[in-house]
Amino acid sequence: xACGISESQFxxxxxxxxxxxxPFEAWMLANGYSHETIDHIYxxxxxxxxxAELQHFKHPIDHTLN
Numbered sequence: 001x002a003c004g005i006s007e008s009q010f011x012x013x014x015x016x017x018x019x020x021x022x023p024f025e026a027w028m029l030a031n032g033y034s035h036e037t038i039d040h041i042y043x044x045x046x047x048x049x050x051x052a053e054l055q056h057f058k059h060p061i062d063h064t065l066n
Contacts, residue, residue, distance in 0.1 A: 005013075013023045028038050 015021075016023045016026070025038055028041075029035075
């Protein structure tokens with residue numbers, strides 16, 4: 001168990017993701033969150049990822065890498 005997720009729960013999430021499912025969105029909808037709220041959360045996550053990448057991005061030193 002990690003982060004409160006059992007091995008069987010993780011396996012099920014992986015199965016859904018592998019089948020192009022979205023367990024996060026399914027959980028949000030099942031718990032009464034609207035599509036508007038979910039879209040807002042996705043925008044927040046996207047914004048955070050962009051900021052985090054810009055702050056932590058390092059160019060490779062190995063110039064043979066493409």
